[in-house]
Amino acid sequence: MKGSLHVDEVAVDELGDVFNSDCPVRTVLSHVAGRWGVLVLASLDEGELRFFELRDRIGGISEKMLSQTLRTLVRDGLLERTVEHSAPPKVSYRLTQLGEDLTEPLLHLLERIRLRTADVIDAQRAHDRQTTADA
Amino acid sequence: MKGSLHVDEVAVDELGDVFNSDCPVRTVLSHVAGRWGVLVLASLDEGELRFFELRDRIGGISEKMLSQTLRTLVRDGLLERTVEHSAPPKVSYRLTQLGEDLTEPLLHLLERIRLRTADVIDAQRAHDRQTTADA
Numbered sequence: 001m002k003g004s005l006h007v008d009e010v011a012v013d014e015l016g017d018v019f020n021s022d023c024p025v026r027t028v029l030s031h032v033a034g035r036w037g038v039l040v041l042a043s044l045d046e047g048e049l050r051f052f053e054l055r056d057r058i059g060g061i062s063e064k065m066l067s068q069t070l071r072t073l074v075r076d077g078l079l080e081r082t083v084e085h086s087a088p089p090k091v092s093y094r095l096t097q098l099g100e101d102l103t104e105p106l107l108h109l110l111e112r113i114r115l116r117t118a119d120v121i122d123a124q125r126a127h128d129r130q131t132t133a134d135a
Numbered sequence: 136m137k138g139s140l141h142v143d144e145v146a147v148d149e150l151g152d153v154f155n156s157d158c159p160v161r162t163v164l165s166h167v168a169g170r171w172g173v174l175v176l177a178s179l180d181e182g183e184l185r186f187f188e189l190r191d192r193i194g195g196i197s198e199k200m201l202s203q204t205l206r207t208l209v210r211d212g213l214l215e216r217t218v219e220h221s222a223p224p225k226v227s228y229r230l231t232q233l234g235e236d237l238t239e240p241l242l243h244l245l246e247r248i249r250l251r252t253a254d255v256i257d258a259q260r261a262h263d264r265q266t267t268a269d270a
Contacts, residue, residue, distance in 0.1 A: 018245065019174060020194045026170070028248050028255050033168035035161070039154060059155045077258020098254055105247045109240040110153060113163050119233055120163050123212020 031076055032102050033109075036061055036069040041095070041103045042110065044079065048094035078102060166211055167237050168244075171196055171204040176230070176238045177245065179214065183229035213237060 017023045031037050039058045043049060049057070055066055070093060073079040078099035084090040095103060152158045166172050174193045178184060184192070190201055205228060208214040213234035219225040230238060 018177070018249070019192055024256060025245065025249050025252050028252050029168065029173065029245065030170065032248065033164065033173075033244070035165065038164065038168075042153065057154055075259050075262045076255045077262070078255075098251060098258065101251055102244075102247060105240065105244040109168070109237075109244050110160065110164065112237060112240045113167065114153065114160050116233060116236060117160050117163050120211045120213075121159060123233065124210050127210045127212070 031072050032106055036065055040069050041106060044093060044095050045103050048092050050090060050092050166207050167241055171200055175204050176241060179228060179230050180238050183227050185225060185227050
């Protein structure tokens with residue numbers, strides 16, 4: 001089951017029970033767009049990486065948080081973990097087809113945010129000036 | 136400054152310093168794709184809503200969390216808050232142009248996740264069976 005690559009308009013009603021607090025879509029969203037999940041998926045979009053390469057690439061992540069994020073995304077079927085039996089063993093991660101399918105719209109969102117972050121910062125400054133003026 | 140509506144392929148390099156832990160893109164992402172931000176934005180994509188309408192629509196949100204989420208998104212310039220001076224005053228929220236611009240790819244991501252959530256759940260079950268078998 002694969003979604004169309006370009007959804008031109010998404011009706012909110014189609015999102016079904018995402019507004020229900022038990023909806024599993026919310027859980028998957030939290031894994032994919034969570035603080036570290038998004039950076040792991042974006043890193044692996046360029047191809048397979050080893051654990052330490054991910055650690056070095058993602059600023060501020062601890063080994064513990066990286067392990068935990070990788071475990072979650074492997075369990076979700078978004079990443080494949082391979083172990084090469086050398087000494088020391090080489091552990092690598094790459095996106096599965098399912099992982100690629102979710103990373104694609106995630107990168108579009110990130111790119112849009114990147115394009116508009118300066119506008120958000122301007123809005124925050126204007127808001128804070130107004131709030132100070134009102135005080 | 137408005138991004139193209141359809142980015143066919145996003146190069147990860149274009150995401151700039153998102154891998155840096157101080158990157159403001161990460162902060163905006165956390166507001167937009169955070170647990171409650173995403174549901175507030177998705178709700179308002181259909182049009183203006185009043186505070187209690189948002190509260191009733193979004194399962195599991197407390198009034199405190201809703202207020203806090205709305206305050207953050209207003210400060211970011213994604214929502215506009217209007218107060219109608221009646222008794223009691225009517226407080227409404229709607230997306231700004233900037234808010235619409237970030238909500239559009241967010242809804243595409245949500246829709247893609249919705250399409251693939253059954254596959255994620257299947258992957259989790261297969262993973263858990265394997266883990267149990269290995270134990």
